[in-house]
Amino acid sequence: MSNNIFYEKPNLIVDNATVTYSNGHTAIYDASFNITGGSICALVGINGSGKSTLFKTIMGLVTPTKGRVTLNNAAIKTALKQNIIAYVPQTEEVDWNFPVLVSDVVMMGRYSKMGFLRIPSQKDKQIVADALARVDLTGLEQRQIGELSGGQKKRVFLARALAQEGKVLLLDEPFTGVDVKTENAIIELLRSLRSNGYLILVSTHNLGSVPEFCDQVILVNRTILASGPIETTFTQKNLQLAFGGVLRHINLSGAELHDDDDPRSLTVITDDERAAVFYGHHEQTSVIKKQPEK
Template sequence: MPRGSIAALVGVNGSGKSTLFKALMGFVRVGHGEIAILGQPVNRALRQNLVAYVPQSEEVDWSFPVLVEDVVMMGRYGHMGWLRRAKPRDREIVDTALARVGMSEYRHRQIGELSGGQKKRVFLARAIAQQGQVILLDEPFTGVDVQTEARIISLLRELRDEGCTMLVSTHNLGSVSEFCDYTVMVKGTVLASGPTETTFTAENLERAFSGVLRHVALTGGEAQVITDDERPFISRRAAGGPR
Protein backbone atom coordinates (compact mmCIF):
# COMPACT_ATOMS: atom_id res chain seq x y z
CA MET A 1 0.00 0.00 0.00
CA PRO A 2 1.26 3.52 -0.75
CA ARG A 3 2.63 5.76 1.96
CA GLY A 4 0.21 8.30 3.34
CA SER A 5 -2.86 6.10 2.94
CA ILE A 6 -5.31 4.13 5.09
CA ALA A 7 -6.14 0.49 4.41
CA ALA A 8 -8.92 -1.52 6.04
CA LEU A 9 -8.22 -5.14 6.97
CA VAL A 10 -11.57 -6.91 6.82
CA GLY A 11 -12.53 -10.50 7.66
CA VAL A 12 -14.38 -12.76 10.08
CA ASN A 13 -13.01 -13.64 13.51
CA GLY A 14 -10.27 -16.21 13.06
CA SER A 15 -9.49 -15.14 9.50
CA GLY A 16 -5.95 -14.09 10.42
CA LYS A 17 -6.25 -10.35 10.99
CA SER A 18 -4.74 -10.27 14.48
CA THR A 19 -2.12 -12.86 13.50
CA LEU A 20 -1.04 -10.61 10.64
CA PHE A 21 -0.72 -7.69 13.05
CA LYS A 22 1.37 -9.80 15.43
CA ALA A 23 3.64 -10.79 12.53
CA LEU A 24 4.01 -7.15 11.51
CA MET A 25 4.99 -6.32 15.09
CA GLY A 26 7.44 -9.21 15.31
CA PHE A 27 5.39 -10.99 18.00
CA VAL A 28 5.17 -14.22 15.97
CA ARG A 29 7.56 -15.75 13.48
CA VAL A 30 6.69 -15.93 9.82
CA GLY A 31 6.78 -19.52 8.56
CA HIS A 32 7.37 -18.67 4.91
CA GLY A 33 8.29 -15.56 2.99
CA GLU A 34 9.30 -12.18 4.33
CA ILE A 35 7.60 -9.04 5.60
CA ALA A 36 8.95 -5.63 4.72
CA ILE A 37 7.79 -2.34 6.20
CA LEU A 38 8.82 0.79 4.32
CA GLY A 39 11.24 -1.41 2.41
CA GLN A 40 12.94 -2.74 5.54
CA PRO A 41 12.75 -6.05 7.43
CA VAL A 42 10.30 -5.98 10.34
CA ASN A 43 12.91 -6.10 13.10
CA ARG A 44 14.86 -3.20 11.62
CA ALA A 45 11.71 -1.12 11.11
CA LEU A 46 10.71 -1.73 14.73
CA ARG A 47 14.16 -0.81 16.05
CA GLN A 48 13.91 2.48 14.18
CA ASN A 49 10.50 3.20 15.76
CA LEU A 50 8.85 3.31 12.36
CA VAL A 51 5.81 1.28 13.48
CA ALA A 52 3.29 2.09 16.22
CA TYR A 53 0.63 -0.34 17.43
CA VAL A 54 -2.85 0.21 18.87
CA PRO A 55 -3.87 -3.18 20.36
CA GLN A 56 -7.27 -4.72 20.95
CA SER A 57 -8.68 -4.04 24.40
CA GLU A 58 -8.54 -7.76 25.23
CA GLU A 59 -4.74 -7.70 24.96
CA VAL A 60 -4.31 -5.15 27.78
CA ASP A 61 -4.26 -5.81 31.54
CA TRP A 62 -6.45 -2.91 32.70
CA SER A 63 -5.87 -3.77 36.38
CA PHE A 64 -2.21 -2.75 36.13
CA PRO A 65 -1.84 0.59 37.99
CA VAL A 66 -0.54 3.13 35.48
CA LEU A 67 -1.50 6.72 34.77
CA VAL A 68 -2.81 7.85 31.40
CA GLU A 69 0.15 10.17 30.78
CA ASP A 70 2.56 7.33 31.58
CA VAL A 71 0.87 5.09 29.00
CA VAL A 72 1.30 7.80 26.36
CA MET A 73 4.91 8.37 27.46
CA MET A 74 5.60 4.71 26.60
CA GLY A 75 5.40 5.81 23.00
CA ARG A 76 8.58 7.83 23.59
CA TYR A 77 10.61 4.97 25.12
CA GLY A 78 12.24 4.07 21.81
CA HIS A 79 13.53 7.64 21.53
CA MET A 80 15.07 7.67 25.02
CA GLY A 81 18.31 6.25 26.35
CA TRP A 82 18.65 3.12 28.46
CA LEU A 83 17.52 4.94 31.61
CA ARG A 84 14.33 6.08 29.87
CA ARG A 85 14.46 9.56 31.31
CA ALA A 86 11.94 11.84 29.65
CA LYS A 87 13.27 15.14 28.34
CA PRO A 88 11.23 18.34 27.97
CA ARG A 89 10.76 17.51 24.27
CA ASP A 90 9.26 14.12 25.18
CA ARG A 91 6.82 15.74 27.61
CA GLU A 92 5.85 18.30 24.99
CA ILE A 93 5.11 15.54 22.47
CA VAL A 94 3.01 13.65 25.04
CA ASP A 95 1.06 16.82 25.85
CA THR A 96 0.33 17.36 22.17
CA ALA A 97 -0.74 13.75 21.64
CA LEU A 98 -3.14 13.87 24.60
CA ALA A 99 -4.61 17.11 23.32
CA ARG A 100 -5.15 15.69 19.84
CA VAL A 101 -7.27 12.84 21.18
CA GLY A 102 -9.07 15.03 23.71
CA MET A 103 -7.69 13.29 26.80
CA SER A 104 -5.57 16.01 28.43
CA GLU A 105 -7.87 16.37 31.43
CA TYR A 106 -7.56 12.63 32.16
CA ARG A 107 -3.76 12.53 32.20
CA HIS A 108 -3.55 11.81 35.96
CA ARG A 109 -6.28 9.14 35.95
CA GLN A 110 -5.57 5.43 36.15
CA ILE A 111 -5.99 3.86 32.71
CA GLY A 112 -8.25 1.15 34.16
CA GLU A 113 -10.77 3.76 35.35
CA LEU A 114 -11.57 4.97 31.85
CA SER A 115 -14.38 3.96 29.53
CA GLY A 116 -13.72 1.76 26.52
CA GLY A 117 -13.67 4.68 24.11
CA GLN A 118 -11.35 6.71 26.34
CA LYS A 119 -8.91 3.80 26.57
CA LYS A 120 -8.82 3.55 22.78
CA ARG A 121 -8.04 7.25 22.53
CA VAL A 122 -5.20 6.93 25.06
CA PHE A 123 -3.54 4.15 23.07
CA LEU A 124 -3.99 6.16 19.89
CA ALA A 125 -2.25 9.04 21.69
CA ARG A 126 0.60 6.66 22.56
CA ALA A 127 0.93 5.78 18.87
CA ILE A 128 0.93 9.46 17.92
CA ALA A 129 3.60 10.21 20.55
CA GLN A 130 5.82 7.51 19.08
CA GLN A 131 5.87 9.48 15.81
CA GLY A 132 6.10 6.36 13.70
CA GLN A 133 5.49 6.44 9.98
CA VAL A 134 3.16 3.43 10.14
CA ILE A 135 0.33 2.83 12.63
CA LEU A 136 -1.38 -0.55 13.03
CA LEU A 137 -4.82 -0.35 14.65
CA ASP A 138 -6.42 -3.63 15.71
CA GLU A 139 -10.22 -3.18 16.05
CA PRO A 140 -10.07 0.47 17.19
CA PHE A 141 -13.86 0.91 17.00
CA THR A 142 -14.93 -2.08 19.10
CA GLY A 143 -16.83 -0.96 22.19
CA VAL A 144 -16.82 2.75 21.37
CA ASP A 145 -19.83 5.01 20.81
CA VAL A 146 -20.66 6.73 17.54
CA GLN A 147 -19.21 10.07 18.67
CA THR A 148 -15.88 8.49 19.66
CA GLU A 149 -15.73 6.56 16.39
CA ALA A 150 -16.29 9.77 14.42
CA ARG A 151 -13.55 11.49 16.41
CA ILE A 152 -11.09 8.67 15.79
CA ILE A 153 -11.88 8.63 12.07
CA SER A 154 -11.36 12.39 11.86
CA LEU A 155 -7.98 12.04 13.57
CA LEU A 156 -6.94 9.18 11.29
CA ARG A 157 -7.70 11.39 8.30
CA GLU A 158 -5.50 14.11 9.79
CA LEU A 159 -2.65 11.66 10.33
CA ARG A 160 -2.99 10.43 6.75
CA ASP A 161 -2.78 13.99 5.48
CA GLU A 162 0.41 14.36 7.52
CA GLY A 163 1.93 11.41 5.63
CA CYS A 164 1.22 8.58 8.07
CA THR A 165 0.34 5.14 6.69
CA MET A 166 -2.27 3.11 8.59
CA LEU A 167 -3.64 -0.43 8.52
CA VAL A 168 -6.95 -0.71 10.38
CA SER A 169 -8.59 -4.00 11.31
CA THR A 170 -12.32 -3.45 11.75
CA HIS A 171 -15.73 -5.10 11.95
CA ASN A 172 -17.54 -1.81 11.45
CA LEU A 173 -18.18 -2.21 7.76
CA GLY A 174 -20.32 0.91 7.58
CA SER A 175 -17.31 3.14 8.20
CA VAL A 176 -14.80 1.54 5.83
CA SER A 177 -15.77 3.52 2.75
CA GLU A 178 -15.82 6.73 4.81
CA PHE A 179 -12.08 6.91 5.47
CA CYS A 180 -10.17 3.95 3.99
CA ASP A 181 -8.36 4.40 0.68
CA TYR A 182 -7.68 0.69 0.30
CA THR A 183 -9.31 -2.51 1.50
CA VAL A 184 -7.81 -5.95 2.09
CA MET A 185 -10.25 -8.82 2.62
CA VAL A 186 -8.89 -11.95 4.27
CA LYS A 187 -10.12 -15.42 5.13
CA GLY A 188 -7.04 -17.45 5.91
CA THR A 189 -5.53 -15.88 2.81
CA VAL A 190 -6.03 -12.64 0.90
CA LEU A 191 -9.34 -12.84 -0.99
CA ALA A 192 -9.28 -9.36 -2.49
CA SER A 193 -7.27 -6.18 -2.18
CA GLY A 194 -7.17 -2.82 -3.87
CA PRO A 195 -8.83 0.59 -3.84
CA THR A 196 -11.88 0.60 -1.57
CA GLU A 197 -14.27 1.74 -4.29
CA THR A 198 -13.52 -1.36 -6.38
CA THR A 199 -12.73 -3.89 -3.64
CA PHE A 200 -15.26 -3.19 -0.90
CA THR A 201 -18.21 -4.69 -2.75
CA ALA A 202 -21.17 -6.86 -1.78
CA GLU A 203 -19.74 -9.72 -3.84
CA ASN A 204 -16.39 -9.66 -2.03
CA LEU A 205 -18.17 -9.36 1.31
CA GLU A 206 -20.07 -12.55 0.44
CA ARG A 207 -16.75 -14.32 -0.09
CA ALA A 208 -15.16 -12.99 3.09
CA PHE A 209 -18.15 -13.40 5.40
CA SER A 210 -20.00 -16.40 3.99
CA GLY A 211 -21.84 -18.14 6.81
CA VAL A 212 -22.19 -15.06 9.00
CA LEU A 213 -23.47 -12.52 6.48
CA ARG A 214 -27.16 -11.70 6.76
CA HIS A 215 -29.17 -9.87 4.11
CA VAL A 216 -31.89 -7.40 5.02
CA ALA A 217 -33.80 -5.84 2.13
CA LEU A 218 -34.20 -2.07 2.32
CA THR A 219 -35.87 0.41 0.04
CA GLY A 220 -33.34 1.17 -2.68
CA GLY A 221 -30.67 -1.19 -1.43
CA GLU A 222 -29.58 -4.03 0.82
CA ALA A 223 -27.90 -4.10 4.18
CA GLN A 224 -25.06 -6.59 4.45
CA VAL A 225 -25.17 -7.41 8.17
CA ILE A 226 -22.58 -9.47 10.02
CA THR A 227 -23.72 -11.09 13.24
CA ASP A 228 -21.22 -9.13 15.36
CA ASP A 229 -21.10 -6.01 13.19
CA GLU A 230 -21.95 -2.71 14.87
CA ARG A 231 -22.49 -0.69 11.69
CA PRO A 232 -23.72 -2.67 8.66
CA PHE A 233 -22.45 -1.91 5.20
CA ILE A 234 -25.22 -0.61 2.94
CA SER A 235 -24.68 -1.59 -0.66
CA ARG A 236 -26.36 0.33 -3.45
CA ARG A 237 -27.91 -2.78 -4.94
CA ALA A 238 -31.44 -2.18 -6.22
CA ALA A 239 -34.29 -3.53 -4.11
CA GLY A 240 -35.55 -6.78 -5.53
CA GLY A 241 -32.06 -7.71 -6.76
CA PRO A 242 -30.31 -11.01 -5.99
CA ARG A 243 -30.42 -12.17 -2.39
Protein backbone atom coordinates (compact mmCIF):
# COMPACT_ATOMS: atom_id res chain seq x y z
CA MET A 1 0.00 0.00 0.00
CA SER A 2 1.43 3.37 -0.99
CA ASN A 3 2.52 5.73 1.77
CA ASN A 4 0.84 8.64 -0.03
CA ILE A 5 -2.50 7.61 1.50
CA PHE A 6 -1.35 9.55 4.57
CA TYR A 7 -1.27 12.81 2.61
CA GLU A 8 -5.03 12.54 2.28
CA LYS A 9 -7.46 13.80 4.93
CA PRO A 10 -6.96 11.45 7.91
CA ASN A 11 -9.73 9.01 8.79
CA LEU A 12 -9.35 7.12 12.08
CA ILE A 13 -11.51 4.03 12.60
CA VAL A 14 -11.67 2.04 15.82
CA ASP A 15 -13.62 -1.09 14.91
CA ASN A 16 -15.05 -3.29 17.67
CA ALA A 17 -11.83 -3.04 19.71
CA THR A 18 -11.43 -4.95 22.96
CA VAL A 19 -8.31 -4.68 25.13
CA THR A 20 -7.65 -7.26 27.85
CA TYR A 21 -4.39 -6.93 29.77
CA SER A 22 -2.20 -9.85 30.83
CA ASN A 23 -3.69 -9.80 34.35
CA GLY A 24 -7.09 -10.58 32.83
CA HIS A 25 -8.55 -7.09 33.26
CA THR A 26 -10.61 -5.93 30.27
CA ALA A 27 -10.09 -2.17 30.11
CA ILE A 28 -12.26 -1.54 27.04
CA TYR A 29 -14.60 -3.75 25.05
CA ASP A 30 -16.41 -3.59 21.70
CA ALA A 31 -15.31 0.02 21.17
CA SER A 32 -16.19 1.49 17.79
CA PHE A 33 -15.99 5.04 16.46
CA ASN A 34 -14.94 6.94 13.35
CA ILE A 35 -13.29 10.39 13.21
CA THR A 36 -12.30 12.30 10.08
CA GLY A 37 -9.81 15.13 9.63
CA GLY A 38 -11.07 18.67 9.98
CA SER A 39 -12.66 17.94 13.34
CA ILE A 40 -11.97 18.25 17.07
CA CYS A 41 -13.39 15.37 19.07
CA ALA A 42 -13.61 15.27 22.87
CA LEU A 43 -13.07 11.95 24.65
CA VAL A 44 -15.09 12.16 27.86
CA GLY A 45 -15.45 9.73 30.77
CA ILE A 46 -14.61 9.08 34.40
CA ASN A 47 -11.16 8.04 35.58
CA GLY A 48 -10.73 4.34 34.86
CA SER A 49 -13.26 4.40 32.02
CA GLY A 50 -10.73 3.30 29.39
CA LYS A 51 -9.72 6.65 27.90
CA SER A 52 -6.00 6.04 28.47
CA THR A 53 -6.29 2.53 27.02
CA LEU A 54 -7.94 3.95 23.90
CA PHE A 55 -5.11 6.46 23.51
CA LYS A 56 -2.50 3.72 23.95
CA THR A 57 -4.30 1.57 21.38
CA ILE A 58 -4.40 4.41 18.84
CA MET A 59 -0.68 5.04 19.45
CA GLY A 60 0.14 1.36 18.94
CA LEU A 61 1.36 0.87 22.52
CA VAL A 62 -1.38 -1.67 23.17
CA THR A 63 -2.64 -4.25 20.68
CA PRO A 64 -6.39 -4.96 20.74
CA THR A 65 -7.32 -8.45 21.89
CA LYS A 66 -10.16 -8.23 19.40
CA GLY A 67 -11.04 -5.76 16.67
CA ARG A 68 -8.69 -3.31 14.98
CA VAL A 69 -7.61 0.31 14.62
CA THR A 70 -6.89 1.78 11.19
CA LEU A 71 -5.89 5.14 9.75
CA ASN A 72 -6.90 5.72 6.14
CA ASN A 73 -7.61 1.97 5.88
CA ALA A 74 -4.02 1.08 6.86
CA ALA A 75 -3.03 -0.72 10.05
CA ILE A 76 -2.26 1.80 12.77
CA LYS A 77 1.37 0.62 13.05
CA THR A 78 1.86 1.54 9.40
CA ALA A 79 0.68 5.06 10.17
CA LEU A 80 2.95 5.25 13.20
CA LYS A 81 5.98 4.36 11.08
CA GLN A 82 5.16 7.40 8.97
CA ASN A 83 5.03 9.56 12.14
CA ILE A 84 1.48 10.64 11.35
CA ILE A 85 0.22 10.60 14.96
CA ALA A 86 1.47 13.21 17.45
CA TYR A 87 0.83 13.00 21.19
CA VAL A 88 0.67 15.71 23.86
CA PRO A 89 0.97 14.00 27.28
CA GLN A 90 -0.45 14.93 30.65
CA THR A 91 1.90 17.11 32.67
CA GLU A 92 2.10 14.40 35.33
CA GLU A 93 3.69 11.96 32.86
CA VAL A 94 6.85 14.06 32.44
CA ASP A 95 10.00 14.12 34.60
CA TRP A 96 10.55 17.87 34.92
CA ASN A 97 13.85 17.40 36.76
CA PHE A 98 15.51 15.96 33.66
CA PRO A 99 17.87 18.68 32.33
CA VAL A 100 16.71 19.44 28.80
CA LEU A 101 16.25 22.67 26.87
CA VAL A 102 12.94 23.80 25.41
CA SER A 103 14.39 23.73 21.89
CA ASP A 104 15.63 20.17 22.38
CA VAL A 105 12.19 18.95 23.45
CA VAL A 106 10.55 20.50 20.40
CA MET A 107 13.32 19.13 18.14
CA MET A 108 12.33 15.62 19.28
CA GLY A 109 9.33 16.02 17.01
CA ARG A 110 11.76 16.05 14.06
CA TYR A 111 13.72 12.91 15.00
CA SER A 112 11.90 10.63 12.57
CA LYS A 113 12.84 12.98 9.71
CA MET A 114 16.55 12.91 10.56
CA GLY A 115 19.33 10.48 9.82
CA PHE A 116 20.92 8.00 12.22
CA LEU A 117 23.03 10.65 13.99
CA ARG A 118 20.01 12.95 14.43
CA ILE A 119 21.79 16.05 13.23
CA PRO A 120 19.12 18.70 12.54
CA SER A 121 19.12 20.40 9.16
CA GLN A 122 18.39 24.07 8.61
CA LYS A 123 14.86 23.04 7.65
CA ASP A 124 14.43 21.20 10.95
CA LYS A 125 15.62 24.25 12.89
CA GLN A 126 13.21 26.51 11.02
CA ILE A 127 10.27 24.17 11.64
CA VAL A 128 11.10 24.13 15.36
CA ALA A 129 11.32 27.93 15.43
CA ASP A 130 7.97 28.20 13.64
CA ALA A 131 6.36 25.74 16.06
CA LEU A 132 7.60 27.71 19.07
CA ALA A 133 6.28 30.91 17.52
CA ARG A 134 2.83 29.38 17.03
CA VAL A 135 2.59 28.62 20.75
CA ASP A 136 4.08 32.00 21.74
CA LEU A 137 7.32 30.64 23.22
CA THR A 138 9.84 32.45 21.02
CA GLY A 139 12.72 33.60 23.20
CA LEU A 140 12.52 30.66 25.61
CA GLU A 141 14.42 28.19 23.41
CA GLN A 142 17.44 27.97 25.75
CA ARG A 143 15.47 27.70 28.98
CA GLN A 144 15.43 24.45 30.95
CA ILE A 145 11.94 23.01 30.60
CA GLY A 146 11.70 22.48 34.37
CA GLU A 147 11.96 26.25 34.87
CA LEU A 148 8.76 26.97 32.96
CA SER A 149 5.26 27.53 34.28
CA GLY A 150 2.61 24.83 33.91
CA GLY A 151 1.03 26.54 30.93
CA GLN A 152 4.39 27.05 29.21
CA LYS A 153 5.30 23.38 29.70
CA LYS A 154 2.05 22.33 28.07
CA ARG A 155 2.77 24.62 25.11
CA VAL A 156 6.26 23.13 24.69
CA PHE A 157 4.72 19.72 24.04
CA LEU A 158 2.17 21.25 21.71
CA ALA A 159 5.10 22.77 19.80
CA ARG A 160 6.78 19.36 19.65
CA ALA A 161 3.59 17.91 18.15
CA LEU A 162 3.47 20.71 15.57
CA ALA A 163 7.12 20.15 14.65
CA GLN A 164 6.34 16.49 14.03
CA GLU A 165 3.96 17.54 11.22
CA GLY A 166 1.56 14.67 11.88
CA LYS A 167 -2.03 15.25 10.84
CA VAL A 168 -3.48 13.29 13.79
CA LEU A 169 -3.11 14.97 17.18
CA LEU A 170 -3.92 13.30 20.53
CA LEU A 171 -4.06 15.53 23.61
CA ASP A 172 -4.37 14.08 27.12
CA GLU A 173 -5.97 16.57 29.56
CA PRO A 174 -4.48 19.67 27.89
CA PHE A 175 -6.25 22.13 30.22
CA THR A 176 -5.22 20.63 33.57
CA GLY A 177 -3.03 23.03 35.54
CA VAL A 178 -3.13 25.89 33.01
CA ASP A 179 -4.52 29.39 33.42
CA VAL A 180 -7.42 30.83 31.43
CA LYS A 181 -5.09 32.67 29.04
CA THR A 182 -3.23 29.47 28.16
CA GLU A 183 -6.49 27.53 27.82
CA ASN A 184 -7.83 30.10 25.37
CA ALA A 185 -4.55 30.08 23.42
CA ILE A 186 -4.64 26.27 23.14
CA ILE A 187 -8.26 26.35 21.98
CA GLU A 188 -7.48 28.94 19.29
CA LEU A 189 -4.52 26.86 18.08
CA LEU A 190 -6.67 23.72 17.88
CA ARG A 191 -9.33 25.60 15.92
CA SER A 192 -6.65 26.73 13.47
CA LEU A 193 -5.35 23.18 13.06
CA ARG A 194 -8.88 21.90 12.50
CA SER A 195 -9.34 24.40 9.67
CA ASN A 196 -6.16 22.94 8.12
CA GLY A 197 -7.59 19.41 8.10
CA TYR A 198 -6.09 18.02 11.30
CA LEU A 199 -7.84 15.21 13.15
CA ILE A 200 -7.74 16.15 16.85
CA LEU A 201 -8.79 13.90 19.73
CA VAL A 202 -8.83 15.53 23.18
CA SER A 203 -9.24 13.60 26.43
CA THR A 204 -10.71 16.03 28.97
CA HIS A 205 -12.65 16.39 32.21
CA ASN A 206 -13.24 20.07 31.46
CA LEU A 207 -16.89 19.60 30.49
CA GLY A 208 -17.67 23.31 30.22
CA SER A 209 -15.13 23.90 27.46
CA VAL A 210 -16.15 20.93 25.29
CA PRO A 211 -18.99 22.67 23.37
CA GLU A 212 -16.83 25.78 22.91
CA PHE A 213 -14.27 24.20 20.59
CA CYS A 214 -15.22 20.58 19.86
CA ASP A 215 -17.58 19.56 17.07
CA GLN A 216 -17.64 15.84 17.98
CA VAL A 217 -17.70 13.95 21.28
CA ILE A 218 -17.14 10.34 22.37
CA LEU A 219 -18.49 9.30 25.77
CA VAL A 220 -16.80 6.24 27.19
CA ASN A 221 -17.16 3.95 30.18
CA ARG A 222 -15.25 0.76 29.26
CA THR A 223 -17.11 0.85 25.95
CA ILE A 224 -18.41 3.61 23.70
CA LEU A 225 -21.68 4.81 25.20
CA ALA A 226 -22.35 7.47 22.56
CA SER A 227 -20.46 9.28 19.81
CA GLY A 228 -21.38 11.95 17.31
CA PRO A 229 -21.90 15.70 16.86
CA ILE A 230 -21.84 17.90 19.97
CA GLU A 231 -25.36 19.19 19.34
CA THR A 232 -26.99 15.75 19.53
CA THR A 233 -24.53 13.76 21.66
CA PHE A 234 -23.24 16.06 24.41
CA THR A 235 -26.50 15.90 26.37
CA GLN A 236 -27.54 15.65 30.01
CA LYS A 237 -28.76 12.12 29.45
CA ASN A 238 -25.49 10.91 27.90
CA LEU A 239 -23.32 12.67 30.51
CA GLN A 240 -25.30 11.06 33.31
CA LEU A 241 -24.94 7.71 31.54
CA ALA A 242 -21.15 8.16 31.26
CA PHE A 243 -20.48 9.53 34.73
CA GLY A 244 -23.25 7.99 36.83
CA GLY A 245 -23.15 9.26 40.40
CA VAL A 246 -19.70 10.84 39.99
CA LEU A 247 -21.14 14.09 38.62
CA ARG A 248 -22.86 16.70 40.76
CA HIS A 249 -26.20 17.59 39.20
CA ILE A 250 -27.94 20.88 40.06
CA ASN A 251 -31.30 21.80 38.55
CA LEU A 252 -33.16 25.09 38.92
CA SER A 253 -36.74 25.04 37.70
CA GLY A 254 -38.45 27.82 35.79
CA ALA A 255 -40.05 29.31 38.90
CA GLU A 256 -36.62 29.66 40.54
CA LEU A 257 -35.22 31.48 37.50
CA HIS A 258 -38.07 33.60 36.17
CA ASP A 259 -40.68 35.97 37.55
CA ASP A 260 -43.08 34.87 34.83
CA ASP A 261 -44.47 31.47 33.86
CA ASP A 262 -41.52 30.55 31.58
CA PRO A 263 -41.15 26.78 32.21
CA ARG A 264 -37.52 26.47 31.11
CA SER A 265 -34.93 25.31 33.62
CA LEU A 266 -31.18 25.58 34.19
CA THR A 267 -29.15 22.42 34.78
CA VAL A 268 -25.52 22.40 35.92
CA ILE A 269 -23.48 19.19 35.58
CA THR A 270 -19.95 19.15 36.97
CA ASP A 271 -17.17 16.81 38.07
CA ASP A 272 -15.50 19.68 39.97
CA GLU A 273 -13.36 20.98 37.10
CA ARG A 274 -15.58 23.14 34.91
CA ALA A 275 -19.32 22.67 34.69
CA ALA A 276 -21.47 22.02 31.64
CA VAL A 277 -24.56 24.24 31.78
CA PHE A 278 -27.79 23.33 30.00
CA TYR A 279 -30.78 25.64 29.55
CA GLY A 280 -34.27 24.86 28.32
CA HIS A 281 -37.07 22.39 28.90
CA HIS A 282 -36.00 19.36 30.92
CA GLU A 283 -36.08 16.93 27.97
CA GLN A 284 -35.10 19.47 25.29
CA THR A 285 -32.24 21.39 26.83
CA SER A 286 -29.36 22.89 24.91
CA VAL A 287 -25.86 23.43 26.18
CA ILE A 288 -24.82 27.03 26.83
CA LYS A 289 -21.71 28.02 24.90
CA LYS A 290 -19.41 30.77 26.10
CA GLN A 291 -19.19 33.55 23.55
CA PRO A 292 -15.70 33.87 22.00
CA GLU A 293 -13.65 36.80 23.21
CA LYS A 294 -13.19 39.61 20.72
